Amino acid sequence: NAGVTQTPKFQVLKTGQSMTLQCAQDMNHNSMYWYRQDPGMGLRLIYYSASEGTTDKGEVPNGYNVSRLNKREFSLRLESAAPSQTSVYFCASSEGQGQPQHFGDGTRLSIL
Amino acid sequence: AQSVAQPEDQVNVAEGNPLTVKCTYSVSGNPYLFWYVQYPNRGLQFLLKYITGDNLVKGSYGFEAEFNKSQTSFHLKKPSALVSDSALYFCAVRDSNYQLIWGAGTKLIIKP
Numbered sequence: 001n002a003g004v005t006q007t008p009k010f011q012v013l014k015t016g017q018s019m020t021l022q023c024a025q026d027m028n029h030n031s032m033y034w035y036r037q038d039p040g041m042g043l044r045l046i047y048y049s050a051s052e053g054t055t056d057k058g059e060v061p062n063g064y065n066v067s068r069l070n071k072r073e074f075s076l077r078l079e080s081a082a083p084s085q086t087s088v089y090f091c092a093s094s095e096g097q098g099q100p101q102h103f104g105d106g107t108r109l110s111i112l
Numbered sequence: 113a114q115s116v117a118q119p120e121d122q123v124n125v126a127e128g129n130p131l132t133v134k135c136t137y138s139v140s141g142n143p144y145l146f147w148y149v150q151y152p153n154r155g156l157q158f159l160l161k162y163i164t165g166d167n168l169v170k171g172s173y174g175f176e177a178e179f180n181k182s183q184t185s186f187h188l189k190k191p192s193a194l195v196s197d198s199a200l201y202f203c204a205v206r207d208s209n210y211q212l213i214w215g216a217g218t219k220l221i222i223k224p
Contacts, residue, residue, distance in 0.1 A: 004155070040121075042202060042214040043156075050210075058211070090155055097210035098144055103155030 002026050006091050006104035013081045013111045021076040021107050023091030031094045032074035033058075033101065034066060036087040043090070049074055050097050081111045114139045114207045118215035125193045125222050133188040133218045135203030144206035145186040147177055149199050150217075156202060162186060173197070193222045 007022045025032065030051045035043040045058030047066040055066050063085060065077045074093075078085060088108050092101040115138045125131045137143055144163050148156040160171025167179045177188045188201060203215040 040216060042216040044214075045211060048211065092155075098206040098212070100146065100158040100161060101156075101212065102158070105153070105155045 004091055004093055004102050004104035006089075006107050008107060009105070010108045011110070013078075013109065015081060015083060015111060017081050017111075018077065018079050019081065020078075021089055021091075021109075022073070023075065023104060024073045025091075025093040025102070026072065027093060027095075027102065028071070029093035029095055029102070030071070031097050031099070032068065033092040033094075034064070034074070034076045035090045035092065036060065036085075037090060037106070038087050046076065046089075048097075083111050085109065086111045114205070114213055116203055116205050116213050116215040118201075118203055118218045120218050121216075122219045122221065125220070127195055127222050127224050128192055131188075131190050131193045131197070131220065131222070133201050133203075133220060135186045135188065135215060136184050137186060137203075137205045138184060139205050139213075140208055143179075143184075143186075145177075145179065146204040146206075146212065147171065147175070147186075147188050148202045148204065149173075150202065151199050159188070159201075195222045195224055198222045 004025045033048045034046040044060045049055045049068040052071045088106045091104045094101045117136045146161045147159040150156045162169045162179045170176045204212040
């Protein structure tokens with residue numbers, strides 16, 4: 001049982017490059033989330049999808065876009081990477097909003 | 113404003129001793145509270161939740177948490193600490209938009 005799978009695990013980008021972080025869950029969960037984790041700041045919500053076909057902004061959406069491709073997959077795109085986006089990115093899913101979330105192991109992203 | 117505070121950046125406990133990791137919250141309405149654990153280079157793992165009912169909630173790996181409405185606290189506890197409990201612990205509360213507000217995390221170090 002894979003749970004939440006994120007790819008890639010590591011990535012180094014140059015300023016201005018674009019990339020898409022992929023996330024897939026096999027638990028038939030309705031809700032999916034993208035967070036970033038920075039030292040001493042806990043988790044900050046970037047975007048979430050309460051259910052298939054919907055997406056909403058979280059606390060720190062600037063510089064990011066998302067796509068809920070289907071019930072299983074929720075991708076995060078950086079259109080023009082900036083050094084401030086260097087972080088660890090986590091995808092999570094839950095049966096519904098406000099329910100316990102299940103996390104992937106993260107993507108460690110460095111932007112030079 | 114809705115918020116979660118974990119007042120200790122780090123907690124040090126000797127193996128075999130009881131441990132407490134503190135969390136206080138501010139939220140409108142009845143609180144939904146969660147504890148998660150994060151091991152190095154891994155995603156967060158759900159430990160336990162409080163929604164309603166008994167103020168003492170039992171969770172995974174022998175952990176429990178005590179809800180105190182008058183003190184707006186939800187402290188994580190374990191009667192006898194193990195070295196393998198060393199990790200980063202996060203408290204979270206569900207806000208009025210059904211999203212989770214996260215504390216900054218507390219690093220728990222258990223010394224042999």
